[in-house]
């Protein structure tokens with residue numbers, strides 16, 4: 622077995638990778654995941670901007686599972702491979718397709734990510750240079766923070782480097798957390814379903830409950 626610091630397949634940051642039958646990756650941003658040997662070549666063909674989009678979805682999944690058990694994703698080139706138990710078989714394209722499709726969805730899912738990081742309206746949040754994936758703007762954090770302020774979800778704290786979620790932002794978070802009310806939040810709930818069923822469901826099923834598990 623060899624273990625060494627290499628680059629994460631998706632965000633490109635330094636990650637710990639063990640190569641033993643497959644690539645077992647531990648990334649501070651994307652979490653733990655596995656890449657099969659045949660899938661490695663497929664990921665290398667994916668354009669860099671799409672790989673970053675995948676890293677955003679992985680980070681969202683990691684944030685949604687904060688403190689809970691997290692079945693590892695097993696990236697495969699073919700759904701015919703059989704993953705070890707406790708792993709969820711996915712293709713890179715499947716995860717890429719879960720990147721938000723509209724500006725509104727980006728705002729909503731960024732807001733949900735932030736709400737998982739702060740548990741009180743008086744708590745502020747600060748961003749490091751590599752936190753862009755948390756707001757679905759992996760290479761454009763500064764502009765995304767401007768936009769989150771423009772839509773009224775964040776406000777910069779005068780004289781300090783942090784941000785508060787606004788009252789409007791907290792209202793939107795409450796709306797998104799209502800089960801069945803909004804498919805964006807159901808997206809997050811979906812990851813919990815995955816861990817139970819070991820399969821990823823088609824989008825049409827995403828409105829089914831589970832939101833309160835947050």
Ligand SMILES: [Zn+2]
Nearest residue numbers: 629632648651
């Ligand atoms: Zn990563």
